[in-house]
Amino acid sequence: MKRPIDCGYISILAIVAAIAVWLLSMPVCDFVQRSTINRFHLQTDSFALWAIQQPIPSMYNFHNRYEVRPSLRPGPSPDDTDAQRGTLNHFPLRLFTFGDNREIFLRKPVARTIDLTTTYRDTILHTHWTATPRDDGGFDLTGEVVP
């Protein structure tokens, strides 16, 4: 039976193959590691660059740790008994942005900070985020990379 040429079919397989190469190179390619970790922390250079990476599967990737505090003091604070610490499966800022977590951590109009650390082999990214209350009941969420 004659097999017609199907550009859509070939294109999807090519996209799948290209992303597979990207994923397979992750353990050895600093660029891929850095791109994906930056994506996790919303630190990609532009929203458009971040958005086109979103179909790349990354479920339960990396070691993502958080520390939430009801204060504006940055950095680790082992003496801070109010801090909440834990590990997340991926995209650690979801702790403030996603679902019920937003309500749990931002129910009261009190400024909060969250420190996020993601590690993959020798690549580490640490970001510090501040949620500042607004008059409309919401928050301004700003973040910065901690050197």
Next chain:
Amino acid sequence: MSTTPPTSARILSRPLIAFRLVQWATLVSLVWKLGGFIQMWRCYVAVPLHQDFFPRIFQSANVLGIVYVVACVSLAVGAMTTIARRRRISAWVGLITMSVLCIHQGSYNDATFVTGWWAELWSVWLAGRLEKDAAPILMQRAARVARGIVSLILLGGAAGKWTDEYWSGQVLYEIYFIDRDFWLFNLLRSMLDAESLREVATWYSRQVIVVETLCGLTLWALPPRWSAIIALAVLTSIALLSNFHLFSVLLSLIGLAATGLLVNASNHDTTSLPVEADIGH
């Protein structure tokens, strides 16, 4: 009286069955956590987050709610319609809405929409070929693309776990074993002391890494039916052994994987099912 069916009546081909199967599976994946999504949306309305990174439209709770509903409607239409043009449009709407859900502030981290995006990319392609290609060839290609997608998703899970922390079990120990309220982890905590629990976490994590890696590297290359059976077993076990909520992520993949069972071993589509009129426009 003549018993000849009307000329517009067509048989329900295997590729069309595959298409509908994936639409239904993806629709169920979206409504799997419906209660959670409604609660989430209410929370987003009550506590808006203003963040420079996301364009304003992708921070809006109303946009998120509308897009989610449109995605569900388009999937339902695609699953049920007998009109080819409507099927193609619904697949495109499904892909566009999944794209928005993948990049919206309130949903970007939920892998439900990533797997849904891949299912709808497959659907857009297949919907465009249903009236053009012979069913046996199209079914083979549809199953091949589906195998490639399922392999890729599992490879994506594996690649991010090729680290000492995962191989030692530390990450999954912290996520699941310490306090996750799920039947398996509750059972293990009730049976084991702390040291044994940590040991089990190590082997649980290594099993995840090995299975995801092997499936990611090989499923695409296996015969369709073998690939489908293995993928269905693995995808189902992931949710049953870690988190029932993961069915929302996995159901669209389960639908894609199941299309491998529709590939006829003899390469002849002789068993198309005379079910209903299917009108191509």
